[in-house]
Amino acid sequence: MIQKTFHHVAIVSYxxxxxxxxxxxxEDLILSEVLTELGISHEIVxxxxxxxxxxxxxxxxxxxxxxxxxxxxxxxxxxxxxKLLNIPVWNALDTILWNSSKEYLLEIEKKGFxxxxxxxxxxxxxxxxGLIRQKINSDTVVVKPLVSGGAKNTLKIKLSDWxxxxxxxxxxxxxxxxxxQPYIPExxxxxxxxxxxxxxxxxxxxxxxxxxxxxxxxxxxxxxxQVINPKPKMLESCQKLMDTFAPNTLYGRVxxxxxxxxxxxxxxxxxxxxxxxxxxEKAIPNYKAALKQRLLGL
Numbered sequence: 001m002i003q004k005t006f007h008h009v010a011i012v013s014y015x016x017x018x019x020x021x022x023x024x025x026x027e028d029l030i031l032s033e034v035l036t037e038l039g040i041s042h043e044i045v046x047x048x049x050x051x052x053x054x055x056x057x058x059x060x061x062x063x064x065x066x067x068x069x070x071x072x073x074x075x076x077x078x079x080x081x082x083k084l085l086n087i088p089v090w091n092a093l094d095t096i097l098w099n100s101s102k103e104y105l106l107e108i109e110k111k112g113f114x115x116x117x118x119x120x121x122x123x124x125x126x127x128x129x130g131l132i133r134q135k136i137n138s139d140t141v142v143v144k145p146l147v148s149g150g151a152k153n154t155l156k157i158k159l160s161d162w163x164x165x166x167x168x169x170x171x172x173x174x175x176x177x178x179x180x181q182p183y184i185p186e187x188x189x190x191x192x193x194x195x196x197x198x199x200x201x202x203x204x205x206x207x208x209x210x211x212x213x214x215x216x217x218x219x220x221x222x223x224x225x226q227v228i229n230p231k232p233k234m235l236e237s238c239q240k241l242m243d244t245f246a247p248n249t250l251y252g253r254v255x256x257x258x259x260x261x262x263x264x265x266x267x268x269x270x271x272x273x274x275x276x277x278x279x280x281e282k283a284i285p286n287y288k289a290a291l292k293q294r295l296l297g298l
Contacts, residue, residue, distance in 0.1 A: 009042040010057040013064040025278040034288045060089040065272045069147045090250035099270040102146050102179050114264040118181035129162050138182035146177040186257045195238040197252045198290035204280035205230045227280045237263040
């Protein structure tokens with residue numbers, strides 16, 4: 001059987017306004033360099049650019065669509081248009097659709113995996129403190145849009161201060177669904193682990209630690225990042241999550257926290273995760289090998 005090769009590849013990115021990529025290494029350019037080394041023709045294009053001729057590409061590599069949640073209806077329309085092209089997309093469009101709403105966390109939890117999931121507050125509803133207390137065993141909660149990223153509109157609320165936030169949250173709920181999750185002190189005390197996988201195989205891992213007195217681990221909020229070697233038990237847990245919920249993916253990032261020695265999933269990033277390619281010496285070689293296998297069959 002002859003393996004199909006891809007002659008002109010789109011690296012799918014976004015129009016940067018500096019909101020989500022401040023002080024980051026440009027991984028689009030790293031991917032471009034890798035494809036050049038592999039002898040693969042390619043372009044970096046923007047998913048929302050109306051002038052892109054998508055049918056000129058033999059494959060789409062979705063890399064940095066970091067504003068998809070800001071324009072979610074348009075992004076969903078774009079996905080439907082890309083489906084009509086009937087060309088390979090990585091990660092697959094159905095995988096991206098499933099992963100685009102944090103409702104997937106509740107699905108993973110229902111299948112018996114340790115997850116920091118929470119409860120959904122539907123758009124235009126009025127948040128009920130009694131229900132939140134009943135469903136979430138924590139004195140402090142984190143509230144975020146069900147479709148979101150980059151800690152956008154994310155609130156940390158002590159339930160004893162609920163009245164000070166209720167109106168703000170009710171206003172936000174006029175626009176979209178939200179997720180209420182328990183606040184996890186281990187994130188501030190230790191940090192959030194990110195394990196990276198290419199073609200389903202573990203590549204490298206980092207520990208993201210928030211700035212003092214903050215709970216958001218993103219670097220643009222002052223968080224720090226260090227390369228780590230995950231414990232075998234943690235790696236086994238993340239590998240099982242990838243095998244179960246992210247089969248046949250080019251890339252995946254499993255974000256989570258360790259509580260009493262057990263890894264709890266916080267995010268399964270299958271759309272546009274930052275891959276920390278410049279931090280680990282293993283990252284780019286592993287990424288290159290995965291792309292070589294996908295695009296050249298080697």
